[in-house]
Amino acid sequence: MKNVALITGATSGLGLAYAKEYAKRGYNLIITGRREDKIKANAVNLENTFNVKVKTIIVDLANEEGLDILLSGIRDDEIEVLVNNAGFGLKPFFSEVIKEDIDRIMFLQMNTVVILTQNVLKQMLVRDRGTIINISSDGAFAVMPRNVLYSSTKLFILNFTEGLYMELIDSAIRVQVVCPGFIDSDFHESAGMNVVKKKTGFMKFMDPDKIVHLAMRDLKIGRVVSLPGLDVKIIQIMKKLLPRKMFYKIIISFARKMK
Template sequence: MKNTALITGATSGLGLSYAKYFASAGYDLILTGRRREIIQKNAETLQKRYHIKAEVLIVELSDPNGISQLLSFIRDRDIHVLVNNAGFGLKPFFADTPQEDIEKMLYLQILCVTQLTHCVLKGMLQRHDGIIINISSDGAFAVMPHNVLYSSTKLYILNFTEGLHTELVGTGVHVQAVCPGFIDSHFHENAGMHMDKNKKGLFGFRQPDDIVADAMKDFRKGKVVSIPDAGAKLIRFMGRFMPRKAFYKMSASFSAGVIKKKANTSASHK
């Protein structure tokens, strides 16, 4: 019987890239997502290409009922790899964010990650073998305007993963937090953000397959925190060593620029 990898948010982007990575390594897959036609087609492609079994569960993990549905689906299953990837961004300032969106993000990026990890971890400990990969973000290192809630949940994921590592040393279960920068996926469009994905350089967009390849290279080296982008490494450095007053000033300047740009864009559409 083949080992099984459970990957949330596997319709596209990093989730799909992790699905391809573990399918190529011979793992059967359990994939979650919301766009049935797309994720089902991806599953069929992976099955044919890698001769593995790929199951699809259409579920809304930003809702407690959806989390319960997934937990019930995997309760009696041996999960050898868990990739907590499902996530979304929010465009408004925190004060303008609807309560419904706040709850969805907290459920998805804190409660879901925590409960899924807790569910699969017991079996992994019994087998003395397992991999848990939690997708954080460069935003975990330095929160910016329009990014307050998202960055805070990603910081939780980072701390949660590092804490787990300290508890799991010597158990055969290995964890990793991946903190990428800009990814060429549907993430920004889904959040209502319009980004220039042709931008190159330090903060340019990278392909999901390349990020996963770099992150898994770090995993094999035993790196608990993978920062696969030069820009993300710079943000971590600034978040750690930049004087806080200077950081706040930089954030305020950035915020003012965003507001001005938003106002100009709105005026141009009148």
């Protein structure tokens, strides 16, 4: 396919919101996920609603075999947009995380992002156009207990994207990293986290479509690090201005409420 937006982790939440956004803009889609029934239902809905072609690749990107399947599946496609969104969180304290989960989260949120980005970037450079969007998190600014590996890999994504932006500054390829806070999706339930989605005020849950709208607005004006929502901006400011011990106490207190 030509004029393609590739979005990983498009089963629900932010990935599905990005799929809808780019389908609305007339892009054909390649969407990935592990839940075949959900991904295929999303594909049918997107095709019928936006009159675009949608290819689904059912794959687990948390291991090398799954990544190889995806790379093989996109070999003949001209990808104009890449959204690295696939990810998951872990609830246990770091000392309790099993090695299999350590390997999976680090592979998915670092190796897959890097290798897939490089693969797609090479074809973008030939055409001197394209867009790469990597999904990080407010956790990149505020690591929490029981979220150590997730936040650390999201900080990697933030640094990786900013470095990539500087390398590509003289090209026509746009690069952005999006650092959302709490997203109204099934992410936190899947990670076993205790959350109240109807909470209002600070650290409330945001609608995925709203996050994508704000991030796309930032992309349009060339903002490399997108902080969609006031809560994320406040967290970043707190980390910069507060004494470290005070910041730690605030984060620990917040994390204990989420047990």
